Amino acid sequence: MSVARASKTLLIKGGREGLAGRVGVPGDKSISHRAAMLGSLGEGTTRIRNFLPASDCLSTLEVVRSLGIEVEHNQDEVLVHGRGLMGWREPVRPIECGGSGTTMRLMAGLLAGSPMYSVLAGNAQLSRRPMDRVAEPLRLMGATVLGREDGKYPPLAILGGRLQAILYKTPVASAQVKSALLLAGLFAHGVTSVVESATTRDHTERMLRAMGVEVETQGEVVRVHPTARLESLDISVPGDISSAAFLLAVAAVVPGSRVTVPGVGLNPGRVGILRVLERMGADLHLHNERVEGGEPVADIELRHGPLKGTRVEADEVPSMIDELPVLAVIATQAEGATEVRGAGELRVKETDRIATTVEELRRMGASIEALPDGFLVEGPTRLHGAHVESHDDHRLAMSLAVAALAADGETTIEDTACLDDSFPGFEQALGRLMGDK
Numbered sequence: 001m002s003v004a005r006a007s008k009t010l011l012i013k014g015g016r017e018g019l020a021g022r023v024g025v026p027g028d029k030s031i032s033h034r035a036a037m038l039g040s041l042g043e044g045t046t047r048i049r050n051f052l053p054a055s056d057c058l059s060t061l062e063v064v065r066s067l068g069i070e071v072e073h074n075q076d077e078v079l080v081h082g083r084g085l086m087g088w089r090e091p092v093r094p095i096e097c098g099g100s101g102t103t104m105r106l107m108a109g110l111l112a113g114s115p116m117y118s119v120l121a122g123n124a125q126l127s128r129r130p131m132d133r134v135a136e137p138l139r140l141m142g143a144t145v146l147g148r149e150d151g152k153y154p155p156l157a158i159l160g161g162r163l164q165a166i167l168y169k170t171p172v173a174s175a176q177v178k179s180a181l182l183l184a185g186l187f188a189h190g191v192t193s194v195v196e197s198a199t200t201r202d203h204t205e206r207m208l209r210a211m212g213v214e215v216e217t218q219g220e221v222v223r224v225h226p227t228a229r230l231e232s233l234d235i236s237v238p239g240d241i242s243s244a245a246f247l248l249a250v251a252a253v254v255p256g257s258r259v260t261v262p263g264v265g266l267n268p269g270r271v272g273i274l275r276v277l278e279r280m281g282a283d284l285h286l287h288n289e290r291v292e293g294g295e296p297v298a299d300i301e302l303r304h305g306p307l308k309g310t311r312v313e314a315d316e317v318p319s320m321i322d323e324l325p326v327l328a329v330i331a332t333q334a335e336g337a338t339e340v341r342g343a344g345e346l347r348v349k350e351t352d353r354i355a356t357t358v359e360e361l362r363r364m365g366a367s368i369e370a371l372p373d374g375f376l377v378e379g380p381t382r383l384h385g386a387h388v389e390s391h392d393d394h395r396l397a398m399s400l401a402v403a404a405l406a407a408d409g410e411t412t413i414e415d416t417a418c419l420d421d422s423f424p425g426f427e428q429a430l431g432r433l434m435g436d437k
């Protein structure tokens with residue numbers, strides 16, 4: 001059942017200067033999803049601290065419950081009472097993934113390996129997103145996977161079990177596709193290999209290793225061995241770099257600002273935005289670097305300073321795919337051209353993020369042009385307040401909020417209930433940077 005969300009509006013007074021603070025972000029979305037899913041297949045109770053209570057991850061908890069797994073959610077801690085690899089119960093109703101692409105694609109892999117019939121459904125937005133990228137290889141492994149328009153779109157109907165390992169070269173560099181296949185590979189006969197054109201985030205591989213699975217990575221090839229059991233997890237989820245990026249972006253675009261985000265996960269497949277900011281000349285510092293829950297973590301500090309334009313190519317795109325809309329905002333304040341190429345994947349996110357980012361930033365006076373696989377920004381431009389629209393896309397809504405802080409005048413962002421999809425508390429985090437109590 002898809003329920004329309006109550007509409008919300010965010011009003012931001014721009015022309016700010018000197019925003020400062022040390023502001024944390026909620027737990028990593030990618031890791032929260034994976035910990036809940038894999039915990040439900042583990043032996044006994046998995047404890048997840050700092051679980052992201054965003055609507056996308058709450059969808060995953062409901063999905064796991066619908067498979068007969070008991071889940072307790074208290075404050076920021078989640079306990080998933082796993083019943084082993086064969087412990088899921090065949091769901092009696094379609095499994096509702098809400099708007100979460102990660103939930104649907106990763107669950108498709110796990111359900112393809114499970115000897116049961118299931119249907120994965122999503123809201124209107126998710127129902128427009130391509131699923132053939134996981135359905136096709138899962139069929140090659142022996143699962144039956146049906147979908148609308150010749151197997152391309154949700155809902156997906158899956159008849160799983162008795163999989164054969166394959167070697168699969170992914171046509172798009174996508175951690176979701178890689179993960180779906182590795183997860184199916186847990187149940188397959190033989191060693192499943194995934195070859196990627198560019199390296200993507202490896203949270204799945206790290207977590208599987210922590211649960212006792214044999215996973216090998218050699219350059220762009222990842223291999224997973226089938227297993228009979230997964231150990232339970234006790235994990236502390238680091239802060240989400242994809243949320244931290246918006247707070248750091250505030251420091252990048254608002255003169256005189258200085259922002260520190262503590263405890264942020266720095267998975268090598270996620271740090272593209274930091275590399276690009278450094279290349280643009282940003283005054284960026286990592287403090288207190290450590291490893292937590294098998295992932296590198298640090299406090300990130302950014303001090304405002306002059307930035308210059310840059311070029312981002314296809315090989316860098318997966319490591320900052322979710323940060324590209326906010327990079328467009330940062331680029332409006334940098335000297336010279338910033339060009340992003342090889343990012344056609346942006347067109348199949350929650351919205352066509354090339355089209356929506358260009359459309360909305362232009363309303364604020366940005367000099368930005370859409371390219372077939374990216375965008376071109378000329379900077380610096382003085383942005384002005386405007387009436388803009390999130391298109392129900394959380395990352396666009398947050399990007400526009402950052403732009404609004406740097407703009408002259410007042411900006412109204414329509415439809416901001418979507419902020420809860422990945423960053424509940426975003427408004428409060430901005431408020432703290434603005435000195436609100």
Ligand code: S3P
Nearest residue numbers: 030102173174175176177321322
């Ligand atoms: C994710 C991978 C990325 C990213 C998404 C989360 C994941 O998607 O955009 O927000 O958790 O694996 P793709 O793998 O489809 O690029």
